Amino acid sequence: GENVEQHPSTLSVQEGDSAVIKCTYSDSASNYFPWYKQELGKRPQLIIDIRSNVGEKKDQRIAVTLNKTAKHFSLHITETQPEDSAVYFCAAKFNKFYFGSGTKLNVKP
Amino acid sequence: GAVVSQHPSRVICKSGTSVKIECRSLDFQATTMFWYRQFPKQSLMLMATSNEGSKATYEQGVEKDKFLINHASLTLSTLTVTSAHPEDSSFYICSATPPLTTNEKLFFGSGTQLSVL
Numbered sequence: 001g002e003n004v005e006q007h008p009s010t011l012s013v014q015e016g017d018s019a020v021i022k023c024t025y026s027d028s029a030s031n032y033f034p035w036y037k038q039e040l041g042k043r044p045q046l047i048i049d050i051r052s053n054v055g056e057k058k059d060q061r062i063a064v065t066l067n068k069t070a071k072h073f074s075l076h077i078t079e080t081q082p083e084d085s086a087v088y089f090c091a092a093k094f095n096k097f098y099f100g101s102g103t104k105l106n107v108k109p
Numbered sequence: 110g111a112v113v114s115q116h117p118s119r120v121i122c123k124s125g126t127s128v129k130i131e132c133r134s135l136d137f138q139a140t141t142m143f144w145y146r147q148f149p150k151q152s153l154m155l156m157a158t159s160n161e162g163s164k165a166t167y168e169q170g171v172e173k174d175k176f177l178i179n180h181a182s183l184t185l186s187t188l189t190v191t192s193a194h195p196e197d198s199s200f201y202i203c204s205a206t207p208p209l210t211t212n213e214k215l216f217f218g219s220g221t222q223l224s225v226l
Contacts, residue, residue, distance in 0.1 A: 006152075032213050034213070034214075034215065036217075041220075041222075042219065042220075043202065043217040043218060043219045043220055044153070044202075044217050045217075046214065046215070046216070049213070049214075087150075089152060089153065091215075093213070096143075096155060096158070097143070097155070097215055098155075099152045099153045099154075100152060101151065101152045102150070102151070102152050104150075
């Protein structure tokens with residue numbers, strides 16, 4: 001089955017700095033890569049996604065890049081704010097969703 | 110976005126009892142729903158895929174007699190933890206995908222924190 005690895009497990013940045021979270025996947029058949037944000041005790045919320053036929057997608061301060069050849073994709077958050085603090089999960093999907101282990105992002109004011 | 114409702118949000122039970130968790134899609138019909146388990150500070154582990162009108166598909170290592178799944182309608186799936194034990198204590202969360210999204214756009218319920226004493 002698919003194996004999704006996510007790094008780093010924790011990330012601390014100063015407000016206004018950029019944050020980058022990276023994921024790799026093993027199954028070349030995976031064709032959809034969403035990113036979820038989960039605040040403590042709450043449900044994961046989809047923040048951005050990318051399909052395998054696209055290399056980059058941007059939505060305001062959030063962007064995702066995908067390198068199909070290398071089988072890795074990354075989440076980029078620019079101009080971070082304290083409210084960006086949460087756990088972020090990447091996922092890869094072909095028939096099922098497989099999630100990364102999560103990154104706890106702490107944005108220090 | 111689509112709304113998935115999950116109840117209860119928190120349940121405390123005695124060891125040996127059974128607990129039922131409900132997952133509802135409020136504004137769309139879901140032929141398939143997914144049940145995940147999440148340990149503290151860890152990722153979402155897929156337990157099973159709930160299929161409306163047929164048997165659920167369980168992931169390897171998940172006991173189907175322990176975690177009973179029923180998907181009797183297009184808007185409701187239930188997970189019953191039978192004869193619960195302290196090691197079953199965890200955060201359980203369901204998800205569903207609205208139609209016309211090519212089985213993408215996974216929307217999650219609010220989760221159920223189960224504590225077995």
